Amino acid sequence: MIKRNRLLGASIALLLTTFNTAAQESRFEELQRSIGMFSGILEEVLKLDQRPGLFGLSLAGIENNYLLGQGVVFEIRTPLANRRNRINLASLNSAMQSLQSRPNPFEAVGTEPFTTDTDLPSPSILALDEANGYYREMMERIVNVDYSLSINTAIMQASDSLLSLRSLDSIEENDYEDIRNEIGALGVSVQSNLDQLQEIEQEIRIANTNVKAVDKNSPEQGLGNALALRLDAVSATIELLREQALEKARELKERSEAAEREYVQRWERDKIDFESNLYAAMCNYGSILRELPENENISIILIGLGEESEESTHRVNKVHIISKTSVLQCQSGEIDRLTLQQSSAQYSY
Numbered sequence: 001m002i003k004r005n006r007l008l009g010a011s012i013a014l015l016l017t018t019f020n021t022a023a024q025e026s027r028f029e030e031l032q033r034s035i036g037m038f039s040g041i042l043e044e045v046l047k048l049d050q051r052p053g054l055f056g057l058s059l060a061g062i063e064n065n066y067l068l069g070q071g072v073v074f075e076i077r078t079p080l081a082n083r084r085n086r087i088n089l090a091s092l093n094s095a096m097q098s099l100q101s102r103p104n105p106f107e108a109v110g111t112e113p114f115t116t117d118t119d120l121p122s123p124s125i126l127a128l129d130e131a132n133g134y135y136r137e138m139m140e141r142i143v144n145v146d147y148s149l150s151i152n153t154a155i156m157q158a159s160d161s162l163l164s165l166r167s168l169d170s171i172e173e174n175d176y177e178d179i180r181n182e183i184g185a186l187g188v189s190v191q192s193n194l195d196q197l198q199e200i201e202q203e204i205r206i207a208n209t210n211v212k213a214v215d216k217n218s219p220e221q222g223l224g225n226a227l228a229l230r231l232d233a234v235s236a237t238i239e240l241l242r243e244q245a246l247e248k249a250r251e252l253k254e255r256s257e258a259a260e261r262e263y264v265q266r267w268e269r270d271k272i273d274f275e276s277n278l279y280a281a282m283c284n285y286g287s288i289l290r291e292l293p294e295n296e297n298i299s300i301i302l303i304g305l306g307e308e309s310e311e312s313t314h315r316v317n318k319v320h321i322i323s324k325t326s327v328l329q330c331q332s333g334e335i336d337r338l339t340l341q342q343s344s345a346q347y348s349y
Contacts, residue, residue, distance in 0.1 A: 081304025
């Protein structure tokens with residue numbers, strides 16, 4: 001009899017365990033369904049575009065996980081993170097331009113006036129016959145006035161600023177193409193005139209080799225005058241191109257910096273609006289998560305939207321932790337959306 005009672009008790013315990021396990025699995029399945037339903041509603045309310053981006057990767061969407069005893073975690077990807085990458089790219093271009101605009105420590109060496117008493121002549125000057133000061137003077141002008149570095153730097157800065165404007169959606173495509181062609185034509189003109197300058201330099205070398213000294217009335221003097229006139233014309237053209245390149249670089253840099261400031265301000269406003277809409281959705285639809293235990297939380301991870309610092313070396317995410325109790329209070333009208341947002345725990349990592 002005792003043995004029979006023991007067997008009966010064990011059977012009842014087994015049935016209760018099986019029933020509890022089945023009930024627990026049923027509740028868990030209900031919870032998973034409610035989590036999936038809530039994810040879909042969030043995607044619709046927050047207008048998360050599901051269309052694939054580059055290489056088929058989606059720029060927006062929600063993934064969810066349930067952690068027993070802790071709550072549900074929603075990982076949200078938004079186009080805001082991709083837009084933030086554009087800001088970082090524009091900032092990088094600005095930093096590179098600052099490095100490019102620093103004065104060349106060797107520039108003073110090249111622009112110091114040449115005097116035979118105090119300075120050592122450059123190798124190209126030594127190649128000239130010192131008896132012929134006329135050609136030597138022209139050669140000094142070529143050697144000591146080299147605009148190629150400053151012009152090319154200005155053209156590079158202008159191109160970088162133009163790319164920044166495009167990446168920030170701050171310039172129409174037609175305007176972008178026009179300015180890009182303008183910068184390209186400027187670069188071609190600069191190179192053409194620098195090539196002419198090199199040709200004049202070579203002709204001066206040849207002329208100096210063929211004559212020991214230049215007499216005012218000699219035929220060589222006429223050749224020298226022609227070279228001097230050509231040198232004057234090319235130097236004046238290069239100076240004009242240099243001014244144009246510097247002006248274009250300044251203009252585009254100012255436009256790029258203004259566009260970056262405006263883009264950052266607009267991005268910050270959009271981020272604030274997105275988070276406000278997120279908490280409004282929590283208030284309006286949070287009851288869908290009714291299967292979630294009362295003592296657990298709803299955690300939101302916003303990918304790439306964390307607070308960055310100067311020490312940040314990678315994409316920073318932002319976490320919002322909201323208790324289910326607070327969500328129900330918001331839905332019932334005990335607290336409003338702003339109070340719900342302020343009562344949540346928030347941090348970046």
